[in-house]
Amino acid sequence: MDDLLERLAGGDRRALSRAITLIESTRADHRERAVSLLSNLPDRQALRIGLSGTPGVGKSTFIEAFGTMLTEAGLRVAVLAVDPSSTRSGGSILGDKTRMERLSRDPNAFIRPSPSSAELGGVARRTREAVRLCEAAGFDVVLIETVGVGQSETLVAEMCDLFVLLLAPAGGDELQGVKRGIMEMADLVLVNKADGDLLGPARRTVADYAGALRLLRKRPQDPDGFPKALPVSAVSGAGLADAWQQMQDLADWRRQQGHFDRTRAAQARHWFEAEVRAGLLAQLASGEARRRMDQLGEAVAEGRAAPGEAAAEMLAALRG
Amino acid sequence: MDDLLERLAGGDRRALSRAITLIESTRADHRERAVSLLSNLPDRQALRIGLSGTPGVGKSTFIEAFGTMLTEAGLRVAVLAVDPSSTRSGGSILGDKTRMERLSRDPNAFIRPSPSSAELGGVARRTREAVRLCEAAGFDVVLIETVGVGQSETLVAEMCDLFVLLLAPAGGDELQGVKRGIMEMADLVLVNKADGDLLGPARRTVADYAGALRLLRKRPQDPDGFPKALPVSAVSGAGLADAWQQMQDLADWRRQQGHFDRTRAAQARHWFEAEVRAGLLAQLASGEARRRMDQLGEAVAEGRAAPGEAAAEMLAALRG
Numbered sequence: 001m002d003d004l005l006e007r008l009a010g011g012d013r014r015a016l017s018r019a020i021t022l023i024e025s026t027r028a029d030h031r032e033r034a035v036s037l038l039s040n041l042p043d044r045q046a047l048r049i050g051l052s053g054t055p056g057v058g059k060s061t062f063i064e065a066f067g068t069m070l071t072e073a074g075l076r077v078a079v080l081a082v083d084p085s086s087t088r089s090g091g092s093i094l095g096d097k098t099r100m101e102r103l104s105r106d107p108n109a110f111i112r113p114s115p116s117s118a119e120l121g122g123v124a125r126r127t128r129e130a131v132r133l134c135e136a137a138g139f140d141v142v143l144i145e146t147v148g149v150g151q152s153e154t155l156v157a158e159m160c161d162l163f164v165l166l167l168a169p170a171g172g173d174e175l176q177g178v179k180r181g182i183m184e185m186a187d188l189v190l191v192n193k194a195d196g197d198l199l200g201p202a203r204r205t206v207a208d209y210a211g212a213l214r215l216l217r218k219r220p221q222d223p224d225g226f227p228k229a230l231p232v233s234a235v236s237g238a239g240l241a242d243a244w245q246q247m248q249d250l251a252d253w254r255r256q257q258g259h260f261d262r263t264r265a266a267q268a269r270h271w272f273e274a275e276v277r278a279g280l281l282a283q284l285a286s287g288e289a290r291r292r293m294d295q296l297g298e299a300v301a302e303g304r305a306a307p308g309e310a311a312a313e314m315l316a317a318l319r320g
Numbered sequence: 321m322d323d324l325l326e327r328l329a330g331g332d333r334r335a336l337s338r339a340i341t342l343i344e345s346t347r348a349d350h351r352e353r354a355v356s357l358l359s360n361l362p363d364r365q366a367l368r369i370g371l372s373g374t375p376g377v378g379k380s381t382f383i384e385a386f387g388t389m390l391t392e393a394g395l396r397v398a399v400l401a402v403d404p405s406s407t408r409s410g411g412s413i414l415g416d417k418t419r420m421e422r423l424s425r426d427p428n429a430f431i432r433p434s435p436s437s438a439e440l441g442g443v444a445r446r447t448r449e450a451v452r453l454c455e456a457a458g459f460d461v462v463l464i465e466t467v468g469v470g471q472s473e474t475l476v477a478e479m480c481d482l483f484v485l486l487l488a489p490a491g492g493d494e495l496q497g498v499k500r501g502i503m504e505m506a507d508l509v510l511v512n513k514a515d516g517d518l519l520g521p522a523r524r525t526v527a528d529y530a531g532a533l534r535l536l537r538k539r540p541q542d543p544d545g546f547p548k549a550l551p552v553s554a555v556s557g558a559g560l561a562d563a564w565q566q567m568q569d570l571a572d573w574r575r576q577q578g579h580f581d582r583t584r585a586a587q588a589r590h591w592f593e594a595e596v597r598a599g600l601l602a603q604l605a606s607g608e609a610r611r612r613m614d615q616l617g618e619a620v621a622e623g624r625a626a627p628g629e630a631a632a633e634m635l636a637a638l639r640g
Contacts, residue, residue: 035626035628035632038626038628039625039626039628128627129628265621265623268620268621268627269620269627271620271627272616272627272630272631272634273613273617275628275631276604276613276631276635277604279632279634280601280603280604280635281600281601283600284596284597284600293593296592297592298589300588300589300592301585301586301588302585305359306358306359306361306452307448307589307591308355308358308449309358309359310592311595311599312355314592314599315596315599315600320640
């Protein structure tokens with residue numbers, strides 16, 4: 001264990017991989033070791049960037065180009081995924097790595113697909129812990145990517161310093177396709193594919209979103225001009241350097257104003273509370289409690305007990 | 321208590337009102353009495369109809385006209401509301417009763433607004449129990465209405481035998497405004513305001529939705545031709561009798577096929593499980609546990625403890 005921690009702290013990517021496998025395990029003894037490992041990590045910080053975008057906006061190509069730009073600038077970049085669909089399909093590991101061929105071979109990059117788990121809460125918890133492991137391993141930037149389907153965005157936003165929404169050029173009437181709740185989480189809206197024939201539409205989409213963002217209520221953690229919409233092209237590389245500069249400026253401002261630390265403190269507290277709730281509910285899933293739940297559930301289904309009565313009986317049994 | 325139960329079973333609306341107030345109370349002694357009351361109710365069934373529609377579709381006018389039609393046919397009708405917005409505004413009791421003036425004075429009708437509660441789960445639980453009380457009080461039809469905002473529809477659908485979606489006439493391009501998830505819950509789509517100038521648009525909207533419904537996957541609990549779209553006018557009364565006939569036909573078919581009882585059994589079991597979960601989490605909200613949560617939460621926010629470590633400590637404390 002000390003050995004794993006030491007190699008992890010030394011930046012060893014294999015140790016990082018092994019540590020993430022450990023925290024993803026549901027075995028009780030693994031979990032105990034994971035909690036102990038997480039409590040002893042060196043206190044390093046990466047810039048945590050959440051990235052959301054529906055399939056087809058070119059997210060993998062963007063991460064490949066953006067990540068490579070950062071590693072060429074001497075930064076170490078980790079990419080983690082929160083993919084609710086992978087809970088059924090078993091993940092798209094191979095797909096991701098194939099689409100990010102260059103980055104996946106880069107010694108200063110680390111790519112880890114979404115863990116497969118029965119529920120989004122479990123995926124989120126593992127990912128949050130994996131972010132901490134990446135930070136401990138000395139990564140400078142942790143990109144956490146997710147697909148644009150609502151709940152997973154909220155979970156990712158709750159573990160990030162910045163939230164970036166990646167979009168494709170679109171007609172003005174398609175603006176409504178992005179849910180308001182997701183727009184409200186975005187610090188930066190990047191309109192991809194701003195190249196060739198799509199350059200004009202991309203610029204118009206940027207202007208549309210810039211207008212839409214101005215209509216949102218200003219948040220305390222936003223300096224003037226944020227949230228912001230910008231055009232980028234993952235293929236030509238145009239706009240990527242500017243996007244990175246904007247992210248750094250925003251993070252710097254938030255650090256100076258104290259928002260950065262406040263947000264991290266609130267996020268940590270939120271995760272503590274979420275883990276207590278998950279831990280409490282987990283006791284229903286196995287052993288004698290599970291058997292009793294099934295028994296009482298049958299009685300309720302057959303009309304032999306009222307739901308509230310059976311629930312009171314179950315809760316009394318759990319209290320011992 | 322025996323007196324309340326007796327008067328309730330006798331169909332006394334005041335007793336019903338008092339019983340609902342009792343189940344809405346969060347006081348521990350009230351809760352105990354409520355659980356006992358709910359476990360001793362006579363085993364009567366009403367047809368539980370969920371009704372969803374966004375503001376502006378004429379929901380109150382529809383309920384007034386539809387409910388009055390049913391009471392005139394000799395049926396006793398209860399109307400309950402699940403209104404997530406009322407958790408903040410304190411409910412729209414007066415508004416509802418004013419808009420349903422005739423029904424609210426009808427001795428065979430009972431109207432109860434949404435309970436105000438901190439969270440939707442609490443509102444849903446109270447409403448589900450209120451449905452049982454209305455059944456015990458001999459009501460034949462229980463209408464559970466909610467606004468079209470997503471989560472509340474799911475909760476209402478989980479306590480109903482039929483789910484009706486009320487819509488206003490619209491251009492074909494507005495079809496997408498109804499979330500797919502809500503469409504998939506509907507057994508009957510009623511397009512209101514099929515009168516005067518809007519008769520044509522209403523008919524076209526019915527055709528549009530009929531087409532959209534045909535594209536959905538057939539569910540085992542649907543006889544041929546269902547889910548179905550129909551035009552109605554709450555103002556002229558046109559189509560209301562047909563809508564009621566369709567609801568009865570559907571309910572009869574489901575009763576014959578066993579879907580009715582199966583659905584109720586599954587719903588009861590679902591509510592039992594939801595109540596156990598809610599009860600488990602409730603222990604975090606008060607007393608020593610609450611104090612300890614706050615203490616550990618502070619420690620995590622200040623970086624003195626890792627979220628997982630603090631959560632493990634909290635869970636150990638709860639286990640005693």
